[in-house]
Amino acid sequence: MTDIYLAHGKSVLEPIRKGFGRGLLEAGQRYDNVVAACADLTESTQMHMFAEAFPDRFVEVGVAEQNLVTVGAGLAAMGKIPFVSSYAAFSPGRNWEQIRTTICLNDQPVKVIGSHAGISVGPDGATHQMLEDIALMRSLPNMVVLAPCDSIEAAKATLAMAKDKRPNYMRLAREATPIITTAQTPFEIGKAYVFRPGEEVTIVATGTMTYQALEAAKILAKDRIEVEVIHAPTIKPLDESLIIKSAKKTGLVLTAEEGQIAGGLGGAVAELLSEHQPTRLFRIGMKDRFGESGEPDELLKHFGLDADHIAMSVHHLLMTHRKADRGE
Amino acid sequence: MAGPKDYSIEELSGIAAQIRVDIIKMLEEAGSGHSAGPLGLADIFTALYFNILKHDPKNPDWPQRDILILSNGHCVPVRYATMAHVGYFPISELKTLRKFGSRLQGHPERLRLPGMETTSGPLGSGLSQACGMALALRMDSADHRWVYVVMSDGEQDEGNTWEAAMLASKYKLSNLIAITDRNNIQIDGPTETVMPLEDLHAKWEAFGWYVMEIDGNDIEAVIEAYHMAKAIVNQPVMILARTIPGKGVDFMEYDFHWHGKPPSHAEAKIALHEIRTLGGKIKGEHQ
Numbered sequence: 001m002t003d004i005y006l007a008h009g010k011s012v013l014e015p016i017r018k019g020f021g022r023g024l025l026e027a028g029q030r031y032d033n034v035v036a037a038c039a040d041l042t043e044s045t046q047m048h049m050f051a052e053a054f055p056d057r058f059v060e061v062g063v064a065e066q067n068l069v070t071v072g073a074g075l076a077a078m079g080k081i082p083f084v085s086s087y088a089a090f091s092p093g094r095n096w097e098q099i100r101t102t103i104c105l106n107d108q109p110v111k112v113i114g115s116h117a118g119i120s121v122g123p124d125g126a127t128h129q130m131l132e133d134i135a136l137m138r139s140l141p142n143m144v145v146l147a148p149c150d151s152i153e154a155a156k157a158t159l160a161m162a163k164d165k166r167p168n169y170m171r172l173a174r175e176a177t178p179i180i181t182t183a184q185t186p187f188e189i190g191k192a193y194v195f196r197p198g199e200e201v202t203i204v205a206t207g208t209m210t211y212q213a214l215e216a217a218k219i220l221a222k223d224r225i226e227v228e229v230i231h232a233p234t235i236k237p238l239d240e241s242l243i244i245k246s247a248k249k250t251g252l253v254l255t256a257e258e259g260q261i262a263g264g265l266g267g268a269v270a271e272l273l274s275e276h277q278p279t280r281l282f283r284i285g286m287k288d289r290f291g292e293s294g295e296p297d298e299l300l301k302h303f304g305l306d307a308d309h310i311a312m313s314v315h316h317l318l319m320t321h322r323k324a325d326r327g328e
Numbered sequence: 329m330a331g332p333k334d335y336s337i338e339e340l341s342g343i344a345a346q347i348r349v350d351i352i353k354m355l356e357e358a359g360s361g362h363s364a365g366p367l368g369l370a371d372i373f374t375a376l377y378f379n380i381l382k383h384d385p386k387n388p389d390w391p392q393r394d395i396l397i398l399s400n401g402h403c404v405p406v407r408y409a410t411m412a413h414v415g416y417f418p419i420s421e422l423k424t425l426r427k428f429g430s431r432l433q434g435h436p437e438r439l440r441l442p443g444m445e446t447t448s449g450p451l452g453s454g455l456s457q458a459c460g461m462a463l464a465l466r467m468d469s470a471d472h473r474w475v476y477v478v479m480s481d482g483e484q485d486e487g488n489t490w491e492a493a494m495l496a497s498k499y500k501l502s503n504l505i506a507i508t509d510r511n512n513i514q515i516d517g518p519t520e521t522v523m524p525l526e527d528l529h530a531k532w533e534a535f536g537w538y539v540m541e542i543d544g545n546d547i548e549a550v551i552e553a554y555h556m557a558k559a560i561v562n563q564p565v566m567i568l569a570r571t572i573p574g575k576g577v578d579f580m581e582y583d584f585h586w587h588g589k590p591p592s593h594a595e596a597k598i599a600l601h602e603i604r605t606l607g608g609k610i611k612g613e614h615q
Binding site: 035056057059061062064066067070071072073074075076077078079080082097098101102105106107 | 395437438439445446447448449450452453456457458459460461462463464465467468487488491492494495499
């Protein structure tokens with residue numbers, strides 16, 4: 001997997017949501033029962049290609065996110081596989097109860113797509129920077145939670161969701177971010193992948209933060225610190241065995257996500273390790289606060305979500321970890 | 329049952345009375361639950377399951393069936409009782425309502441009971457699910473199937489209801505027929521005190537729906553309204569059905585305090601006697 005990543009490096013940028021748009025179009029071509037609904041953000045969420053190709057299978061609900069997901073539940077009840085999209089701040093931000101009752105408790109295969117998630121939405125500010133979606137969706141029985149790392153993976157995830165019989169949530173980001181996988185990179189719902197093997201520290205990252213973690217690993221390699229980067233595109237169900245195995249090997253784990261660490265990937269990994277493989281853990285993400293307006297890079301830096309900060313955190317942790325090992 | 333069987337209005341009234349008896353018994357046995365709404369809806373549910381709906385109790389997933397959504401899930405005792413009487417499951421199972429391990433959950437769950445099309449309870453989302461279903465039928469050109477929704481007046485406080493109202497109108501979902509149980513009560517009191525809903529007729533009309541107003545405790549009127557609704561093209565239909573909450577039990581009728589509580593054993597005894605004797609007009613079966 002290292003080679004795949006290095007083959008691309010940093011040069012090619014594309015918003016993750018574009019991959020969703022392509023994947024949805026392909027899913028529509030492959031499966032007659034795939035339909036879509038949107039809440040007045042068809043182009044933003046990249047549903048427009050599907051809507052243009054399949055106008056009779058597309059529903060525009062207007063600015064009405066509660067209706068969006070419940071119409072989705074109704075479509076699913078009649079045998080459709082509905083993808084329903086908006087900004088993550090509104091769906092699942094506004095319509096959690098409807099998702100809980102009509103999708104999860106009803107166990108309907110609705111695919112909730114939350115675009116523009118995370119702090120990197122940038123100038124729109126705190127109202128639109130959805131940071132709690134992973135926690136909201138992860139707590140729901142039957143729900144699968146996905147956060148692909150680039151547009152190529154998002155397309156694969158979309159096709160996988162079209163075949164998955166469960167309720168799914170997928171978070172997408174607005175900004176163009178580096179493409180770090182290829183068509184050959186494996187993707188399966190429920191699996192995490194070692195994108196870079198290492199011995200000393202494990203970083204479990206999801207979504208856009210996988211790129212930052214890989215960059216941090218490069219920085220650390222210069223200081224001869226070998227970091228294992230695990231990309232977890234599925235946050236629920238988490239690939240427990242892979243994470244436990246790596247934690248056993250390195251004894252030191254960081255998590256990285258563009259969202260609240262409470263209840264997010266950080267929360268999920270903390271729950272897993274404290275029960276099954278107690279390991280020193282440090283969670284990188286938003287720490288019980290809201291964001292603010294700014295350019296994406298500026299915000300990632302300010303809130304400690306960029307590669308430099310991750311690398312610094314690893315240095316700091318290794319230092320305290322080794323001291324503790326020596327009994328200091 | 330490929331199509332509705334012919335029952336006379338008298339027979340249907342008798343069935344509705346039996347359903348009311350079972351509602352009282354179920355709630356008494358359960359010790360919790362809602363009384364007024366289910367009693368008020370007994371005539372509408374009888375009309376639906378014994379006349380209007382195309383369904384098969386022995387094959388609940390029959391692909392050609394009509395869909396019935398109960399949006400105000402708290403009124404589910406009337407649906408359970410009607411489903412038992414029409415043959416979905418044994419009437420004896422009704423006494424398991426709200427008990428551990430029962431298929432008859434306090435609020436209905438799709439995955440637990442065959443024939444229960446959706447899980448409901450949290451208000452205001454039945455109509456929008458019905459919109460999704462009606463849209464799916466339209467996509468599949470299944471013009472011979474209908475989506476029926478039973479909803480409450482109180483849940484029209486919910487914004488989600490009106491989001492769905494707009495969508496159904498936009499897509500001209502004439503395969504969607506909703507009925508509002510206009511019984512004028514909700515938990516905190518009369519609807520017009522808690523949050524005024526009127527002019528409901530004008531509201532639904534303004535949202536692009538074809539609106540009818542009927543006596544929802546008159547089975548013949550309910551059946552007629554549904555037949556007329558099916559003849560409306562290019563518009564979804566809203567039947568505003570005036571019902572009496574607690575219908576059939578004198579001390580419950582019109583009283584919002586009976587919205588969310590069951591009868592005690594003593595109250596149930598009086599209620600059952602009243603329903604069985606049609607308020608003293610006839611001799612009860614056990615007298």
